[in-house]
Amino acid sequence: MLKIGIIGVGHLGKFHLNNWLEIEDVTVVGFCDTDETNAKAVIEKYKIERFNTFEQLLDNCDAVDIVAPTTQHYELCALALRKGKHVFVEKPLTNTMDEAKSLLKLAVESNLKFQVGHIERFNPAFVALKNYTLDPMFIEVHRLSQFNPRGTDVSVILDLMIHDIDIILQLVKSNVSYISANGVSVLSDTPDIANVRIEFDNGCVANLTSSRISMKKMRKMRLFQKDAYIGIDFLEKKTEIISQNATTDKNVFTFDIDTGKGKKTVAIANPIVADTNAMKEELTAFKNAILNHTETAVTVVDGFRAMEVAHQILAKINTPIN
Numbered sequence: 001m002l003k004i005g006i007i008g009v010g011h012l013g014k015f016h017l018n019n020w021l022e023i024e025d026v027t028v029v030g031f032c033d034t035d036e037t038n039a040k041a042v043i044e045k046y047k048i049e050r051f052n053t054f055e056q057l058l059d060n061c062d063a064v065d066i067v068a069p070t071t072q073h074y075e076l077c078a079l080a081l082r083k084g085k086h087v088f089v090e091k092p093l094t095n096t097m098d099e100a101k102s103l104l105k106l107a108v109e110s111n112l113k114f115q116v117g118h119i120e121r122f123n124p125a126f127v128a129l130k131n132y133t134l135d136p137m138f139i140e141v142h143r144l145s146q147f148n149p150r151g152t153d154v155s156v157i158l159d160l161m162i163h164d165i166d167i168i169l170q171l172v173k174s175n176v177s178y179i180s181a182n183g184v185s186v187l188s189d190t191p192d193i194a195n196v197r198i199e200f201d202n203g204c205v206a207n208l209t210s211s212r213i214s215m216k217k218m219r220k221m222r223l224f225q226k227d228a229y230i231g232i233d234f235l236e237k238k239t240e241i242i243s244q245n246a247t248t249d250k251n252v253f254t255f256d257i258d259t260g261k262g263k264k265t266v267a268i269a270n271p272i273v274a275d276t277n278a279m280k281e282e283l284t285a286f287k288n289a290i291l292n293h294t295e296t297a298v299t300v301v302d303g304f305r306a307m308e309v310a311h312q313i314l315a316k317i318n319t320p321i322n
Contacts, residue, residue: 002287005061006031007054007076009042012090013067017046019280020065026287032057058083063113063290065283066090070154074099077114081106086113088286091166092158092310093303100307107300115286115296116303118166120219122278122285125232126167128239128271134171134230136223139206141168144214147187155190156183157310157317161210164221165198166298166306171223174202176309181316186213196313241269 004020006013009031020028030049033039039050051057054076058064063086066076074094080087087107093116094100107114120126141164178199183191193211200206219234228243244264285297 002026002063002290003029003061005029005051005057005064006067007033007057007064008067008069009033009038010035010067013038014042015279016065016067016283017042019277019283021046022280023284023287025291029061030057054079055083058085062086063088063286070158071095074103077103078106081110081112081114084110084112086286086290088115088117088283089303090117091119091303091306092154092162093300093307095154097307097311100304104300104304113286113290113296114300115282115289116298116300116306117282118163118298118302118306119278119282120163120167120234121170121298122276122281123234123237124274124276124278125234125237125239127276128273129230129232129241132230132241132271134223134225136171136225136230137202137204138224139168139171139204140222140224141206141208141210142218142220143208143210144216144218145212146215146217147192147213149188155314156192156194156210156212157196157313158307160212161194161196161208161313162306162310164208164210165309166302167221168198168206168208169305169309170302172200172202172204172206174200174204176312177201179309179312179316181313183317191314191317194313194317196316198309237273239271239273241267241271243267243269 002025004026006017009017020026028048030051031042032051032054043050058080064080066073066087066089068076070092073089077087077089094103143160143164145160176198181194181196183194186192192213196208198206217235221232223230228241231240244266289296
């Protein structure tokens with residue numbers, strides 16, 4: 001039985017807690033939260049123990065789930081690792097790149113399990129493509145949300161766009177060669193809307209737009225590769241594949257088009273998207289990595305790479321063009 005401790009039971013932390021309570025082979029030993037209102041509500045509803053200090057919680061658990069503000073990630077993760085505890089931490093990995101570099105070194109040397117909460121890896125619309133060969137050469141992303149003061153401790157890059165940066169870095173097996181970016185602070189002190197172009201050594205180009213001041217929500221990614229287009233709707237949990245690949249699958253709609261150089265068959269497929277809970281899936285994956293002694297689904301290196309690109313983007317936005 002894996003003993004889990006939770007750091008932070010605010011809005012997002014309560015979602016984590018609810019999911020941990022449903023996962024097999026796990027015992028939630030307690031939590032730590034400096035907010036008296038949050039702590040009282042959790043004690044009354046869940047009847048679980050509140051520890052006065054992070055150190056006391058660490059002494060009573062095997063692994064910790066850190067859902068604290070980003071500015072506290074480094075200190076909390078470092079202390080947990082030094083005490084020999086496995087770590088799950090919400091994205092982004094840390095607040096600064098210096099912290100990220102130090103934590104990366106510490107996590108790798110610790111030989112403990114470390115997972116970063118890039119939840120879109122577990123979105124069923126993305127998971128539905130796991131058996132499909134993805135080799136995009138052009139990517140277009142729109143991630144839009146309505147304004148919520150709760151997320152403004154970091155920029156829209158680290159708040160929203162980092163989800164898509166992580167997915168893109170997993171898909172494109174090539175190094176970043178150039179980044180251009182523009183962003184505007186509208187309602188907070190950091191960029192609230194941004195448009196970014198990432199170019200890779202293999203020729204792939206990704207255009208990303210993220211906004212947290214939109215009237216409507218949107219979380220869409222479109223991939224274009226040789227002979228195929230793939231659309232992923234992370235919000236509506238839908239996936240579409242349009243390709244020239246021949247198929248005998250009766251569930252795939254096909255039709256012929258005249259290209260001017262002859263006819264080609266186009267196939268439209270909608271892969272089955274499972275009705276799964278992405279947060280429960282990512283927390284379960286973390287548990288399984290610990291119990292089965294396997295690599296975590298989103299490693300500390302993955303979290304570092306996403307942060308590295310995100311901070312390169314922020315540097316471009318904050319550097320005036322002469």
